[in-house]
Amino acid sequence: MDTSLDIVRKKLTQQRHKLWLPPFTPKDDNDQNAANQAMHSLAVEFAESLEMAIELVASNLKKLQSHALAKVEARARVTFEGRLLGDGRSIIVSFPQTDLGSKVRKTIEQTLQVPRVEIICSGRAIQDNRSLQQQSILPDVKRSSSRHLKVLLLASGHSCEGHPDDEAAAVVVEEERLRLAVVVVQIREAAARLTRDGFGDLELTDAKTGALVPVPPLARTALITAILLHVKGRDLLRDDHGDTAEAGAVASLPFLSESDAAFAQCRSLGAGVLVDKIDNFCQLQLDLVWAYVRLGNLDHLSDAERRLTISGERLMARTDPRFLEKLHNAALQNRTLPPAAVPLARFFLLRGISAQCRVQQSKEDTDGSMGAKLGPVDETRALEAAQKDLERAALFLKSLRVKDSSVLGLMELGATRVQATATLRKAEGHPDIAQNFWLDAQRQRREQKRSRHEQSKLGQTVDGSFIDLEKRKTLTDLYGVTHDLAVASLRQTNNDMNAALDWIQKNGNNNSNNQGTNTENTETVMVDVDEVALVTLVSMGVSQSDAKAALQSCGNDVNEALLLVTSSPHAEEEVPPPDAEEDAPVITEASENMCAEKEHGTEIGDEERLEMERRRKEEEEAATYNEARNLIEAELGSALRRRDLEDEVAGSSLHHEVFILSQFGYSS
Known part of the structure; x- marks a missing residue:
């Protein structure tokens, strides 16, 4: 026989009333009376149709509503399990998905008694001003891997019980956190200024051809921000900070996670295809996994596996299987591998470590709470895959070594250590070939720079x-x-x-x-004038400005330039010397040419005067540009000045990779 509660529940189901939604629940704090009135009206209606006492129906409706609200809240809750770097303390806390990131952060800070904590979830920092739902953080019921979401907690200070040394240390750490936060803001603001002011020479360039790569205008700021933040994070990750490897990873994670978020913004702004093509995004995935490895914990194993899948798909899509086999055979023959093997070596190393960590976590996961329990067959396969990857990584890392004496030889020619290492790898370790490669590369870079300048003007x-x-x-x-x-x-x-x-x-x-009436979109490309040809024409009585213009038009051919000048309608006109000295103009190349023409008594026609005025404005704009550029470079540091970012990967020393590999019992 059904109880009164069952009868009321069936009635609710028949009429499809949802007690966990308005009007039965308040939309806000001021709407509670309306919700109570709606519940009372429903109780009166049900009491009449079911022939039950109003008080009994109202009580049952309240119980059913409480149960429904509890289920809704449970389905929309996010449970975080985090470990505080430094002292290893762990915490498990649960929040509604609608809570802001600031509330989550403050709750964790109060629980751990630290002044400030950064929460890294799936490689990204949780933002204060957005809810967990807005940051695409899934509730517990929608995650299949684990009932708890693993996060990394980066403390910026510790609870100090009045100890002077501890207080001073906390102040230093907090100042460092604020300094890094300021750097992130500076990079974002500078990237926005670059886009707003149209700094064309900061367009992306193809590493192979040097040609400019178009970027969707809306995504330009986000893309520049992502690349610059990645460079800064990579520098911190590769440098030694403090006494432990963990310190460098901790310092780099805020920048790497912000870069990942900026790349995600690029996708939402229409540059998804470009993000998938450029190497920076693939390298970022490997750098984030590398940071997890240097931290030495399994909390982010699932995110590491996801990022390795992303980077692996892109690396293998660009790598011919026959080329991979060729690299393997060359390494077996103790030949120096080319730079293309560097990201592959890192990928195999990280994937092998990840597989071993998955097996380790499976053994520790006795109750299946980590969602990582492997069967005997899967565990054996994972170990075999890990061994294969680590062996290949060891083989590649050994064959990527170059002699230090050869590196020093290239550095004497002006190469940095990173550039020298990359060039030697391209030359399979042969120093003579590497020197030729380096000199050719310098000439090619100059030509690519000229082509980019010409292309940007077109x-x-x-x-x-x-x-x-x-x-x-x-x-x-x-x-x-x-x-x-x-x-x-x-x-x-x-x-x-x-x-x-x-x-x-x-x-x-x-x-x-x-032609000549609209130069906004069809600017003439300026050709570098040959000084010998210029002197030749000037010695024949041609004005310096006419000589330059003619040589630029004729590709520095003296005979054609002379023919062009002599056929000009102004060529035979005689001009009396100027009557009065004009006010001294700004000292630019254009103004110097103007003065030179006056000294030679050459007439300045209207067209020529307009041309010189245009050139003077261009030079003034160039000076303003350089001043602004220097200011931005000062804000961004080495991230913006470094022209050859591809060499950072190709010429990486790989010392850290070799050290990590040795900890897993492999030598290279």
Whole structure:
């Protein structure tokens, strides 16, 4: 026989009333009376239809509501299990998913009695001003791996019972935390300023070709922020901080986690494809796992495995299986491996360590609470996979060594130690070949810098790609098209050569009539003037500005430049010397040329005067640019000045990797 509670429950189910939602629960603190009235009206309705006392129905409805609310709260709660770095204290706390990060942080600080704590969850710092739900932190019931969410707690001070030394130490640690927080803010603000002010030479460049890579405008700030934060975090991770390896990892995690969040923002702003392509994101995943390894705990094993899966997929997608086999065979023959083997060696090392840690955690997980219990067969397979990865990592790390004497030889040519190591790996350890590689690389970098400058001045096509320099050169050299017309055609046709030729046929005449009237999008690329050719023309009586302009137009061909100058409508005009000395202008190259022309008695026409004024403005803008750039570099430190970030991976010393590998019983 059903009880009164069962009867009321069936009635609720039939009418589909949800007692855990408004109007039966208050929307806010001021809505409690309305919720009570709704519950009373429902009790009256049920009492009449069920022929029961109102008091009994109301009591049963209250019990059912309390039970429903408890279930809802349990389903939307997040239970954190964290370990405080430094003293090893652990804590297990539970919060509603709607709680702000600030409430979570303050509760943990009060429980552990520390002035300040940073909470790292899945490689990211929990933000104060957003709820756990807004930060995509799943409740306990929706996580299959474990009923507790593992977090890392970074304390910025300790509870001091009035001891002077402890108080001083806490102040120092707190000051360091604030300093790092300020650096993060500076990097974000500087990245925003770079985007706002249009610092074009900070576009991404392809490491192989040196060509500019277009970035969606909305994602530009986030992408620059992500890269700069990653560089800062990597520097801290690789440097030795304090007496333990743990210190460097602790210092790097805030920057690495902020970088990961910035990359996630890039995806949401339309740059997901670009993020997947660039090496920085893949390297960030490995660096975060490396930080976990240096911390020496299993709390973040699941997140480490997830990041290794991401980086592994990208590395293997870019690596031909035959190339991987070739690397393995070369290592067996004790040959020096190329830089491409560095991220692979790190990946195999970290994946092997992760597999061994998973087996270790499975053995310690006697009740299955960690969600990591492996069967005998799975445990054997995991150990075999770990052994295979660690053996391959040891083999690769051994073959990535280079002789220190060869490194010093390249450093005498101007290379840094990192660049020298990377170059020797490219040359398979041969010092003579490495020296040639280094000199060729320097010439190539200068050429790439010139090409990037030229490419940035040409601008972008309609679809946002940079104008193809080779196609522009083909149009001007092979088809005889003017520079401006070639650039305009490629811009309008998104670098489609056939379409560009069609566009020129249809629009060539109209465009030629408008040349020189619109320089905003078709700026002429300035060619470096040959000094000998310039002196030759000036000695023939040509003004310095005319000589420079002609040489730039004719690619430093003296004969063609002379023909161009003599055919100019102003060439034969005679100009009387100036009557009065003008006020001294700003000392720039353009103004010096103007003075030189006055001394030689050469007429300054309207077009030439406009050209010199344009050049003067460009030089003033360049000076302003350099001043702003120096200010930003001072704020960002080495992160922005370092041009060859790819060499940091290719030329890594790998000392830390070798040391960690030795702790697992493998030598390299």
